[in-house]
Amino acid sequence: MKQSFVFTTWLTCLLLVFLGNNQSADAARSPKEEPVRIVSLDGTVSEILCDLGLQSHLIGVDVTSTYPESLKKLPKVGHNRTISAEGVISLKPTLVLTTQNAGTKSEVIEQIKSAGINVITFQQEYSIAGAKKLIQDVATTCQVGSKAKPLIKKLDADLALVKKATNSPKVLFIYARGTGTMMVSGRGTQVDKMIELAGGVNATPDFENYKPLTAESLVAANPDVILLFDSGLESLGGPGGLLKVQGVAQTNAGKYGRIIDMDGHLLSGFSPRLGKALQELAQKMNQKPKA
CATH class of the missing domain: 3.40.50.1980 (Nitrogenase molybdenum iron protein domain)
Structure with missing residues (x-):
């Protein structure tokens, strides 16, 4: 008081x-x-x-x-x-x-x-x-x-409890608001930093900020993991909807079902819950691919 x-x-x-x-x-x-x-x-x-x-x-x-x-x-x-x-x-x-x-x-x-x-x-x-x-x-x-x-x-x-992802997986972050708005993260974004801190590698490091997603760039990046906000994945109809986006099924992430999502503010806010966010991201990045 x-x-x-x-x-x-x-x-x-x-x-x-x-x-x-x-x-x-x-x-x-x-x-x-x-x-x-x-x-x-x-x-x-x-x-x-x-x-x-x-x-x-x-x-x-x-x-x-x-x-x-x-x-x-x-x-x-x-x-x-x-x-x-x-x-x-x-x-x-x-x-x-x-x-x-x-x-x-x-x-x-x-x-x-x-x-x-x-x-x-x-x-x-x-x-x-x-x-x-x-x-x-x-x-x-x-x-x-x-x-x-x-x-x-x-x-x-x-x-101190974060167990970084092993084998430095290539991670592609897609910002989605339905199939009409899909952007991928380059260098310098919050999510780019989070991927690095969790032990991953940004699959599209050759530009800054965000660029529109294209099938060609998606296949060229060939990420091991595709990461989205949970609201973004939901806007696409879930993992099944994302796999229908041109080029996704041809990536390693698409082939092995390595599609992960997280709460948007938790993932990108760099808030007092940063440690919790990195724990969750690293754990999901460490999940074994589907056979």
Whole structure:
């Protein structure tokens, strides 16, 4: 209770000068009159806030904020890449939190700021060190820095249990929203980093970010494993539907049924559950091919 009060008081009175915000602290309303009201535009930030015991301050989240389950009860302001400033402002937050990787348009951020709302953008690096730093940064910003230590300790314990995939399987990640939207991951994406950390090799390392999937590139990549978000695999009709996509059945992954899926936020969020995500990914990558 004491930490929550300190958090409320500190945010309301001091966040106006954090990260170069030049608004006068005189404009801050009394914390007794209005507790800090947070909108999170990033699922990983939302998860960290909950792990820090600050969920009661959340009044709205983006659609990537799916964990913990209780976040699904909060008002949604849209996907972080297509958020409108009006939707955020209508919730009357005193603080908006996001990351530079979330993809919210800069003009939307400026609109929110122009409404007198404080916006803090955290830097997020897709690595183990980056995951720990984001936990610490969010905790420090919310002046509950001591609560970061047990979260990071738990992350380290989970990471110690990861049994990396053997034989460095070639893994192709397909981002799918039905057969009409199918993209493959190149270098530098969250999933590319996860594949590497779990002991695999990206099957398409010759380009950055994402490219449309083609039958020719699929056969040329010839992955040992095909990885998708669970929602993406479902949009294709499950493994059977994916095997009907031109070129998939001709790959080693298709021939031996090595098609795996994971929760999208768990796989790509680099959240406090990073160790759990790598455990699951490595285990699935280690599964023996079907005879």
